[in-house]
Amino acid sequence: MATDRERGYRWKKLSEAVVRREKGKYDGKVFCHLCRREIDLSLKSGPWRLEIDHIIPRSQSPALEMILENLATSCRTCNRLRGDRSVDECVGTPQLHEQFVILSQSNADSWEARKRAEAIAPKAPKTKLWSETAVSTSPVVKRYVRDVDYGRFSPITGTERPETLPFRPHINPAWAPWGDETPYDEWTGQRRPGIEWPPGSGDYGL
Incomplete structure (x- = not known):
């Protein structure tokens, strides 16, 4: 069985391979596979920074966790908002995609507003993000x-x-x-x- 260090190294290499694959597809650009926004690779924090998402969630198929074809680029907000739901449940139709993009933007705005509030008043009560308060709809x-x-x-x-x-x-x-x-x-x-x-x-x- 692989150690945590070995798994971390393998995940890092897989993540780099996913980004290279996406850059090759889109002339050096990387997009979120859910909301289709372009991802700024220079961002190291914030709601729009790059994350690697599992197309088939790990909770449904642990065996596909480290399979390159099951990985896609995503922004942090969409990755968190999606959770364990399938891609089709989130953006499978134009209507679902439009709704998901609106929720994604709302969640990102909430995150940025919270960060601004923390900078002004660090000890103020924290508000939860939309995805943290949403009712679970897991089947x-x-x-x-x-x-x-x-x-x-x-x-x-x-x-x-x-x-x-x-x-x-x-x-x-x-x-x-x-x-x-x-x-x-x-x-x-x-x-x-x-x-x-x-x-x-x-x-x-x-």
Whole structure:
């Protein structure tokens, strides 16, 4: 298992690779994949500074946390505002995108106003950001059921599976062994059957 230091180094390199990829696409510019604002890479703090976002949230697919294709550039405000929701839930339609951009700007304005107030009166009570006070709209967690969604034994490992498994959109439970796995085996480089890649393609490598 990788140490925190090794994971931090790998994350730094992945982040740099994401920025290089985006610069190559947009003539040296980097945009937030949610609100589509241009990101000023010189900013080291504030609501519009660069952050790296997971397209499929880590809470849904921990195995894709360190996969380059699952990473995108985002401004801090949008990344925080999105939370664990899917991209489609936030900006999947023109109407949702317009609403999300408005909320993003409102949240950034609140953040900047709070910082100005702290500079004037450091001991004044702090107000919470919109995203910190918003009511959670997280959907109910779905689960796969043994002998309904998948067989008792894994067709790959041969081990007996638990009675339920957490729902993961990128996993075909009839074929994939239980547990979160990346699309490709890190040792052999071979495609693992039962894991959808690219996400949303319907290709489970079978």
